[in-house]
Amino acid sequence: MAARIGLTGGIGSGKSTVLGMLQALGAAAIDADAISRATTAAGGAAIAAIREKFGPDFVTADGALDRGRMRERAYAHPEARRELEQIIHPLVGEEIARQVDAALAAGARCIVFDIPLLVESGRWRHQLDRVLVVDCEPETQVARVSARSGLAPDEVRAIIAAQAPRALRLAAADLVICNEGLTLEALRNEVEQAARTFGL
Template sequence: MAVRIGLTGGIGSGKSTVLAMLQELGATAIDADAISRATTAPGGAAIPLIAQKFGADFIAPDGALDRAKMRERAYAHPEARRELEQIIHPLVGQESARQVEAALAAGARCIVFDIPLLVESGRWRRQVDRVLVVDCEPETQVARVTARSGLAPEEVRAIIAAQAPRALRLAAADLVICNEGLTLEALRYEVEQAARSFGL
């Protein structure tokens, strides 16, 4: 039976780098965020349901979700975010399950679920055997994200503030990779140690 790992970490923690390294070591990745984005892309499974619930003007001319308009709606009406999640989350669950079946059929030994909102959502915890958190200091997150994205430091701090508190993520972890001041080689060593404990 494949080991199921939930991978999470705040923005700029290095979670994507860790995921890529785990894949190199033989893990199968299931990216909940990418699946979620696909449901609201042109032709995505959520689009007809969104049009039905919120109206056709929430669909952009290219057939995707009009994210700016939905953000405005969710800001003015907090329940709109919940309503949108009630459409998207079941679809993400179905597609994740389909990808898991395909991975198991292909003989996967370790399936890593890349779940940015693992701690916030609550529902994911029951679906994984272990939770791996990639962690670093908040100022390191700010420095990394401003360097790569061009966002202002206060914008990055606002994103961090909107994510699960660091202490809550760490409390949910079965294993933590502290990605603070590590070279890529040192990070790879940490990931290899974790992978070994997952049976890779």
């Protein structure tokens, strides 16, 4: 039976790099965020239900969710976010199940679920064998994201503040990779050690 690993980490922690290394070692990766975005992209599986529930104004001319308008609606009417989630979550669940079946059919020994809101969303933990958290100091996150995206440090701090608190992520972890001051090679060694415990 393939090990099911939940991977999470704050912005700038190096989570995507770690995921790529795990894939290189043979893990199948399932990107919950990308699946969720696809449901509300042009022609996505959620669009018809969004149009029906919220009206045509919430769908752009090219057939995608109007994110700006939905953000305004959710800000003014908090229940709108829940209504949107009730449309999207079942579709995401179905697609994840389909990708898991495909990975198992292909003989994957380890499936890594890249879940940004793993800690915030209580519904994930029971579906996973272990949770792997990629961690680093907040100031390291700020420096990395500022360098990568050109955002001002205060903007990056605001993004970090909106994510799950670091202590909460660490408390949920079965395994932590501390990506602080590591070379890429040293990080790869850490990932390889973790991967061995996942059956890779």
